[in-house]
Amino acid sequence: MTNKISLVLKREYIQRVRRKSFIISTILMPLLMLGLMMTPALVMTLTGPENKKIAVIDNSHIIAPALQTDGEMQFITVNEPIDQIKDNEDYEAILVIGKDIISNPNDVTFYTRGSASIKTESFISGQLSAIIEQHRLSQYKIDNLPQILADVKADVSMKTLRIDREEEETTSSIVSYLVGMIMSLMLYMFIMLYGQMVMNSIIEEKNNRVLEVMVSSIKPYQLMLGKILGIGAVAITQILIWAVLICSFTTWVMPSMVGSLFNTTQNIDLLQAITMLGDTGYILTIFGYLTLFLIGGYLFYSAIYASIGSAVDNAQDASQLQSIAIVPIILGMVFSMSVIQDPNSTMAVWLSMIPLTSPMVMMARVPFGIPTIEIIMSLIILYICMLLMIWVAAKIYRVGIFMYGKKPNIREIITWTRYK
Amino acid sequence: MNILEANNIVKRFTHHTALDNVSLHVPEGMIYGLLGPNGAGKTTLIRIINHITAPDSGEVLFDGHHLTADDVSNIGYLPEERGLYKKMEVGEQAIFFARLKGMTRHDATTQLKAWFERLEIGDWWKKKVQELSKGMAQKVQFIITVLHKPRLLIFDEPFSGFDPINANILKNEILELSKQGSTVIFSTHNMSSVEELCQRITLINRSHDILTGDVIDLRKQYGGNRMSLTYRGDTDALCKAIAPMVSLCTVSTPDRDRNLRINIDLTSSMARRDLISTANSVVDLVGFEQLLPSMDEIFISAVANSNLQSQQND
Structure with a gap:
């Protein structure tokens, strides 16, 4: 019995892992990701800073001398009339400052060619506010004003400590946020990708009529289970390869990067993030849960995909029924994005218990350090439902694989579960 | 077993x-x-x-x-x-x-x-x-x-x-x-x-x-009364002579020895001897054999029969 399942599993696994497409995608994917992360930086270094010239007509004669030119924007004070400057293509934009700018800060107009970016606008208005405030302050004739201002200036950076744990530990919400997001995205990607692989593989076997031959030597549920497990093994192989790649990256490349960061940065957030990610216990816990939810979620959804695959003749027919699986997966993904904002809300707790969304939503919550009992509850529910789903799928599969030529609806598929 | x-x-x-x-x-x-x-x-x-x-x-x-x-x-x-x-x-x-x-x-x-x-x-x-x-x-x-x-x-x-x-x-x-x-x-x-x-x-x-x-x-069961006669002589006379005991009579082409041949369905299996003696008195009988139906024919007639029956039952 088990021997037959393992035979199917092995065949499925070896055939897939040997394929060129698997090898290529496994190697290319991390490279692609790395490339995506590097591209903006590369583009920046290659093109160099953009230099926008902005003409300033300063009727107050206070602002212009104080405007700071930054890498992207260059302020040039001009005395020509505005209409003349408007025709001059050298200037990207024109800033017109009113005479009584200090008492009336709204008396500023910004002319642009094309629409101005929010970044540009906020950069300029920020500078103007600072200059005006500075000017107003100086009117109070306080001695040592620059000194006082420098002394007064404060830059708050919070250290967050949790008091619901035995040991107080530092956490960084930004890191939790990012880790949660990545975890939930990974689950989404794997469940969707490999679930569909199960479905397509069943449709292919059905079209090939290999199934007719297979089922004379093996029970349909063994075949289905072997296939699901085989493809699952392919998924795990892929993850392991990526894990090795990532680990070697963090072992060889990260230390030098981190070292230089420690020397140059005073940013507490970043330091916290690094200590958090450097904590092996934390990483291992996260990966442990990820694996458990990945296995549970994959098995649950691949059972659904298997029933769909067995019920239809071709990929076109499948697309409609597929929504049964795709919609909850995407919902799980979308919900986890909002759950991340408030990981302890009632909605978050419920969504992380319902097996349809729980893998994605719970994984988004885990990095925030939610109570372990909730995670265990969610896992138990997921695994029980997964077993039920496989049982139902096996029943549907057994009938579905011999149905050719007609597209069944969901009600018909449900009646199949009652056949002997 | x-x-x-x-x-x-x-x-x-x-x-x-x-x-x-x-x-x-x-x-x-x-x-x-x-x-x-x-x-x-x-x-x-x-x-x-x-x-x-x-x-x-x-x-x-x-x-x-x-x-x-x-x-x-x-x-x-x-x-x-x-x-x-x-x-x-x-x-x-x-x-x-x-x-x-x-x-x-x-x-x-x-x-x-x-x-x-x-x-x-x-x-x-x-x-x-x-x-x-x-x-x-x-x-x-x-x-x-x-x-x-x-x-x-x-x-x-x-x-x-x-x-x-x-x-x-x-x-x-x-x-x-x-x-x-x-x-x-x-x-x-x-x-x-x-x-x-x-x-x-x-x-x-x-x-x-x-x-x-x-x-x-x-x-045998399906073709019990189907016979084939090989003979030399007058086909019309033969057909007329055996008509009372035969339900169907088809003439087939002469073989290489110029023997003539007809396939017949007997009305009853008991009439075999009568058939032979009657035929022999009209023509020069060369051969006589029982024709077994092919499985094709059995298949078609059995299916047709059962379809007819189920229609009657409906």
């Missing part, structure tokens, strides 16, 4: 009954024909025998005990819709199927190599299935079916897709397997192969068993 007994099998689907109280008794060592028009329920019956689906009621006995999943390794099934994994190599694939039937890798490999040599396909071992022609793939499929030396072989349309030469090779292999003691169940529409190979048949129509019996008995 029946190797397979299916008793009172009933199988219903949502909108129709696929098998209604069908029984099938297959003695060990026999080549048994399972016949019937398309959609009659043959494949469902075969699937039940293969333990793929379960009947709603009725029982299947294999070798005297209730059929279990383990018995499947004693059955070899060549389905009508054949299929192999297209992207897998032939040898690797054959080993996979053999191991699913419980053979060890070593046994499977040695025996497969022997079979491949025997059917002259030894150099296909490393080829992918998608490179094979349909007939070639069928040969591989046949080997996969019989490799584990099952006691019961079920062939669904085994000759479709083969050229006459390869069909003949296959036929001989099947006869050889039967000689070695395998029981064979044949499901086919090719009636000449039924006449040639099968000892007994069951004909299923519209979910019912409408005809079961030994091929020879059935042919």
Whole structure:
């Protein structure tokens, strides 16, 4: 019995892992990701800073001398009339400052060619506010004003400590946020990708009529289970390869990067993030849960995909029924994005218990350090439902694989579960 | 001893009954024909025998005990819709199927190599299935079916897709397997192969068993009163003379010896002697023989009869 399942599993696994497409995608994917992360930086270094010239007509004669030119924007004070400057293509934009700018800060107009970016606008208005405030302050004739201002200036950076744990530990919400997001995205990607692989593989076997031959030597549920497990093994192989790649990256490349960061940065957030990610216990816990939810979620959804695959003749027919699986997966993904904002809300707790969304939503919550009992509850529910789903799928599969030529609806598929 | 007994099998689907109280008794060592028009329920019956689906009621006995999943390794099934994994190599694939039937890798490999040599396909071992022609793939499929030396072989349309030469090779292999003691169940529409190979048949129509019996008995039974007369002389006179005892009279072309020939249906089997003496008095009678109907004719008339009956019942 088990021997037959393992035979199917092995065949499925070896055939897939040997394929060129698997090898290529496994190697290319991390490279692609790395490339995506590097591209903006590369583009920046290659093109160099953009230099926008902005003409300033300063009727107050206070602002212009104080405007700071930054890498992207260059302020040039001009005395020509505005209409003349408007025709001059050298200037990207024109800033017109009113005479009584200090008492009336709204008396500023910004002319642009094309629409101005929010970044540009906020950069300029920020500078103007600072200059005006500075000017107003100086009117109070306080001695040592620059000194006082420098002394007064404060830059708050919070250290967050949790008091619901035995040991107080530092956490960084930004890191939790990012880790949660990545975890939930990974689950989404794997469940969707490999679930569909199960479905397509069943449709292919059905079209090939290999199934007719297979089922004379093996029970349909063994075949289905072997296939699901085989493809699952392919998924795990892929993850392991990526894990090795990532680990070697963090072992060889990260230390030098981190070292230089420690020397140059005073940013507490970043330091916290690094200590958090450097904590092996934390990483291992996260990966442990990820694996458990990945296995549970994959098995649950691949059972659904298997029933769909067995019920239809071709990929076109499948697309409609597929929504049964795709919609909850995407919902799980979308919900986890909002759950991340408030990981302890009632909605978050419920969504992380319902097996349809729980893998994605719970994984988004885990990095925030939610109570372990909730995670265990969610896992138990997921695994029980997964077993039920496989049982139902096996029943549907057994009938579905011999149905050719007609597209069944969901009600018909449900009646199949009652056949002997 | 029946190797397979299916008793009172009933199988219903949502909108129709696929098998209604069908029984099938297959003695060990026999080549048994399972016949019937398309959609009659043959494949469902075969699937039940293969333990793929379960009947709603009725029982299947294999070798005297209730059929279990383990018995499947004693059955070899060549389905009508054949299929192999297209992207897998032939040898690797054959080993996979053999191991699913419980053979060890070593046994499977040695025996497969022997079979491949025997059917002259030894150099296909490393080829992918998608490179094979349909007939070639069928040969591989046949080997996969019989490799584990099952006691019961079920062939669904085994000759479709083969050229006459390869069909003949296959036929001989099947006869050889039967000689070695395998029981064979044949499901086919090719009636000449039924006449040639099968000892007994069951004909299923519209979910019912409408005809079961030994091929020879059935042919005698169905053709009991059909005769052929060979003679020299006046055909018209002969026809007129025998008209009272004959229901149908067809004249066929003269043979090489210029003998004339008519086929007739006698109204009663008792009239045989009368027929001979009457005919002999009119013409010079050369030969007289009973004509056995082909399985084709039996098939058509039995199905037509049962359809007529069920219409009357409705």
